[in-house]
Amino acid sequence: MIEILTPTELPRARQAGALVANILQTMKSRTKVGTNLLDIDAWTKAMIAEAGAESCYVDYAPSFGRGPFGHYICTAVNDAVLHGLPHDYSLADGDLLTLDLAVSKDGIAADSAISFIVGESKPPESLALIEATERALAAGIAAAGPGARIGDISHAIGSVLSAAGYRINTEFGGHGIGSTMHQDPHVANTGRPGRGYTLRPGLLLALEPWVMADTDQLVVDADGWTLRSATGCRTAHSEHTIAITPDGADILTLPKQA
Template sequence: MIEILNPTELARARETGALVGGFLRTLRDRATVGTNLLDIDRWTRDLIADAGAQSCYVDYAPSFGRGPFGHYVCTAVNDAVLHGRPYDYTLADGDLLTLDLAVSLDGIAADSAVSFVVGDPGPEAAESHALIEATERALAAGIAAAGPGARIGDLSHAIGSVLGAAGYPINTEFGGHGIGSTMHQDPHVSNTGRPGRGYRLRPGLLLALEPWVMTDTDELVVDADGWTLRSATGCRTAHSEHTIAVTDDGAEILTLPR
């Protein structure tokens, strides 16, 4: 299903996006050395409840997961990159943490992710910051390529060109996606691709773009929890994501905090 939002729905999408962006900023500020991942999950639950919003994750049960996710935010540490299921782990100096959050408010969802280093970055500082910076630049390139008349392949090509130039292997199993009244919709937005191919973008379309990379592999392994995806080699990872709306003259980032 591909949804095209009308102006009233787009206004609601802006509210949801700002909420998600604000939540991630709050969680990032609170996530310090000594913080437990389960505390981050509880904070997220409370933020969502206090805003009168709904979690897109807690009851999420797609074919690739093992039963309902059962938590409110994805917390991926170091070699984990996607669908990081919170567990009893205390953050330490130099941990590379990714928070990925999707929330629905008034019937419209928004999805965003941020990666950052906790505490003293330590000996892996250069590698961690290079990973994060590459995903952020790739995200910016994908957003810049979006606009009415552009094709999905144009966005994928822009994202993949940045990641590839930085020297990172690119996995195409998981990528960006359409979003609207539900969290995951068509079209799929691969993190690499050929320009001029795929669905043609229209004003009112919402997309969650999410470049992610692993230092030295494009292969994933699944944790025993049935959800958390890690690099097959144990290398570090990073993930950046924004929900955008295609407008009459470009794209608007919805998941920036106000």
Template sequence: MIEILSPAQLPGARAAGRLVGRILETLRRRTVAGTNLLEIDEWARTMIDDAGAVSCYVDYAPSFGRGPFGHHICTAVNDAVLHGLPHDRALADGDLLTLDLAVVLDGIAADSALSFVVGPTRPPECLALIDVTERALAAAIATVRPGARIGDLSHAIGEVLLGDGYRVNLQFGGHGIGSTMHQDPHVANTGRPGRGYRLRPGLLLALEPWVMADADELVTDPDGWTLRSATGCLTAHSEHTVAVTENGVEVLTLRPDVLE
């Protein structure tokens, strides 16, 4: 299903996006060496509940997972990149942590992810991975406008990721979003321009470049959810929900640190 929001629904999408951005930034600021992944999940649950929203992940049970997910946020550490199931693990200085959060507020979903290094240590290989996913995301966002095609966005992402020497996995990518978290169209992280669905005002897309340092294959943890690089290499993931507007694009999940 491809869902097109009406102009009257856009304020609700903005509110959902602001909530996701605020929660992610709050979690980033709170997380230090010694923070437990289950603490992060509980902090997310409290903020979601306080806002009157619902996590998209608690009852999430797609065909590829061992569902339901049962937690409120995805927490992926170092070689884990997608669907990281929160568990009893204390983070260490220098860990590369990805937080991926999607909520529904008043009937509209928003989805965003960020990767960051825990503590004062800043390993260059972690920073490079984060940087390339953020630049790929920015390139895709710059391509969004009415009349553009999904392939244009995929191509923009791939140009950055492949241009920096990373391999691209095509199993998971961006997606449409609206009243539910995952909708059509699929947005692969590389592709051919001029192909695919033509963007229309009112379409919401969750764009999410992610990479692994030296691999393009994933393996699944025994928990049935957490996806890791097949080689054990570091990973990173950046994501925003955007709205196609009459004049171009609006990023809905900007975090307070960016807005400031």
């Protein structure tokens, strides 16, 4: 299903996006060396409840997972990149952490992810991974607008990631979003321009470039959810929800400037 929001629904989408951005930035600010992943999950749960919103994850049970996810935020550390199931782990200096969050507010969902390094140690290769996904995300957003095609976004993202020397996995990518978290169209992280669905005002898309340092192959943890690099290399993931407007694309999950 491809869902097109009406102009009267877009303000609710903006509220959902602002909430997701606020929670992610709050979790980032609270995360220190020694922070436990389960604490991040508990803090997220509390903020969602306080906002009168609903988690898109806690009851999420797609065919590729193992039963309901059962948590409120994805926490992926180092070689984990997607669907990181929170567990009893205390973060160490230099860990690369990805937080991925989707929340529904007043019937509209928003989805975003950030990657950052915990503590004072800043491994250059990890910084390069994060920076590449952020640049690819910006390129994908710049390619989005009414009349553009999904392939234009995929090509823009893939061009940045490939130029940075990373191989691209196409099993998981961006997606439509609206009254539910995952909708059509699928937005692969590489593709051919001029192909695919034509973007229309009112369409919401979650764009999410992610890469692994030296592979494009994934393995699944014993928890049935967490996806890791097959070689144990580090990974990064950046995501925003955008709304296609008559004038271009608005980022709904952009953090407020301090």
